[in-house]
Amino acid sequence: MIESQTEHDALESTAVAHMTQVFEAQQEAFSLEPFPTLDVRLDRLVRLRKMVEQGSEIIVAAVSQDFGQLQ
Numbered sequence: 001m002i003e004s005q006t007e008h009d010a011l012e013s014t015a016v017a018h019m020t021q022v023f024e025a026q027q028e029a030f031s032l033e034p035f036p037t038l039d040v041r042l043d044r045l046v047r048l049r050k051m052v053e054q055g056s057e058i059i060v061a062a063v064s065q066d067f068g069q070l071q
Helices: 005-032 038-054 056-067
Strands: none
Touching: 038 056
16 A cells, blocks of 8 residues: 555656656667568467466456456
């Protein structure tokens, strides 16, 4: 549990900084390879599917925490 507004602000600032870094990395990746080949795109989709399947319990828990219990 967050104990103070200052602690909350620090956590929020850290989260925003992290999201900014991720977004900048995505922009850089796109600029280096704006039009990947079909094989590359298919490989990325396969890897994404595996990550979602492996992390499904964590994803469901996070969504439930944010929006209420999923039914």
